Amino acid sequence: MIKDFECVQESYARDLLREKGLKSTTQRLAVIHVLHTSGKSLSVGEIHDGVKKLLGVAGLATIYRTLDIFEDLGIVKRLHFPDGGHGYAFSRGRHFHHMVCVDCRGVFDFPECPVEWLDYASAEKQGFRVKDHFIQLFGQCDKCAEVA
Amino acid sequence: MIKDFECVQESYARDLLREKGLKSTTQRLAVIHVLHTSGKSLSVGEIHDGVKKLLGVAGLATIYRTLDIFEDLGIVKRLHFPDGGHGYAFSRGRHFHHMVCVDCRGVFDFPECPVEWLDYASAEKQGFRVKDHFIQLFGQCDKCAEVA
DNA sequence: GTAACTGCAAAAAATTTGCACACTG
């Protein structure tokens, strides 16, 4: 087992996994470590590479399975990019929204949820009951703005 | 050329295509027809099947290319579903938001844009300039609510 | 006419599955 993994997300993940009777394996913690040190959203391939660098070997299938679990647990969120691609990033929970820098794919919390402020009058007028939503903001972060 | 294609989206698409120097081919109009008659979001495969039924033959590659173009033009929007899948539906423009019924994948307009009501104070506090956003609401439509 | 398009078949990319072995709790 590799030391130096400690971060908020790790202990949180350990707890959630334990609650569900799932195991905190080296590979799962490595995925967390990779996401943590990158500080941005990563593609499946990038996560796979990071875990391989950390552990020597890692099956791509394990990465997929791990990300599925983490997404269910709300630790991680699948983000969609304007170019059609997608990636994964930490999330503070299933119902948090994120801002993504289109240049570096860095991820920032977006604390407000504008949808909650909204009454669903127009939705109900169409006979639609809103149960959940997905929001993602695109833009440019500080650092990428400087470079440009 | 197949008759009976006429719908708002068709003439709109024809105009946009012409503006860009692109051609209103039978296949492109067929994609519009299929989306129009379905009245909901469809997977690439479903669109392909629909076009094949209409034209006899249709290359899958053409469907992909057509959807890419239509998405660029803002006629069509790629929607993401909670199960990880995705599909395409008509959009009134690049910046419209939609509600998707998780049962039938029907798509409804969501006229308000809650994000526009929002000041980006918290975003700017983090040094982030918001430039665009993606919103999708999930829920249940009238008909699916009755059945359930 | 001629550029833009198409279908096809092959290639590439992305994701899933089955299974024998390994590790966590």
Place this chain on the structure above:
DNA sequence: CAGTGTGCAAATTTTTTGCAGTTAC
């Protein structure tokens, strides 16, 4: 030690590409 999880390789699924032959304008 029991059941969960892993790596691997193969299977599947999804998307892209190159090209010779069409078609819209």
